[in-house]
Amino acid sequence: MTTSPALTELTGDYVLDPAHTRIGFIARHAMVTKVRGAFHQFEGTAHLDGADPARSTAQVVMKTESIDTGVEQRDQHLRTNDFLDAPNFPDITFRTTSVEAQSDTEYRVTGDLTIKDTTRPVTIDFEYTGHAVDPYGNLRVGLEGSVTISRKEYGVTWNAALEGGGVLVGDKVVLEFDISAIKQG
Numbered sequence: 387m388t389t390s391p392a393l394t395e396l397t398g399d400y401v402l403d404p405a406h407t408r409i410g411f412i413a414r415h416a417m418v419t420k421v422r423g424a425f426h427q428f429e430g431t432a433h434l435d436g437a438d439p440a441r442s443t444a445q446v447v448m449k450t451e452s453i454d455t456g457v458e459q460r461d462q463h464l465r466t467n468d469f470l471d472a473p474n475f476p477d478i479t480f481r482t483t484s485v486e487a488q489s490d491t492e493y494r495v496t497g498d499l500t501i502k503d504t505t506r507p508v509t510i511d512f513e514y515t516g517h518a519v520d521p522y523g524n525l526r527v528g529l530e531g532s533v534t535i536s537r538k539e540y541g542v543t544w545n546a547a548l549e550g551g552g553v554l555v556g557d558k559v560v561l562e563f564d565i566s567a568i569k570q571g
Contacts, residue, residue: 393436393490396517396527399570402430402446403526406566409448413537414556416548421460425478427452432567434527439487444495448478468544475502483507490514495531501540508533510563525569532562
């Protein structure tokens with residue numbers, strides 16, 4: 387596969403723009419609907435290598451205390467030991483271990499995801515959504531991706547049985563990444 391000249395020009399170090407990046411999740415509730423939420427406090431860095439995407443790296447740290455589903459009572463419960471145990475595990479982290487170009491716009495990013503005290507490998511398929519120079523002269527790169535994980539594999543096992551069968555909280559959680567990263571230097 388050849389790399390497009392435009393991607394080669396994007397090589398460099400980047401930081402996530404928290405005002406224009408969303409790190410969210412979707413989980414099944416009561417077996418009938420989905421709850422959507424996001425982490426509002428996070429930071430992330432990346433080194434993009436447009437000529438050789440395999441040499442690209444990234445890391446993201448999400449603050450568990452910043453979880454927000456739009457319902458404060460639920461958010462408080464999610465911060466307890468039943469779920470994320472924010473006082474003892476203030477961060478969820480992701481660090482790349484490999485990047486594979488699938489095409490000029492699609493990348494398979496594998497890394498270590500740590501939730502609570504458990505680290506497991508995950509693979510996220512990202513789509514490069516473009517780049518632009520903003521009105522302040524910053525070069526921005528956009529990426530979108532998602533991955534489905536089992537929360538139980540990370541020690542997040544709390545649940546409640548439903549009267550008609552099933553459980554209150556589904557095991558599968560979709561993590562969503564809508565990234566705007568700003569080139570540094």
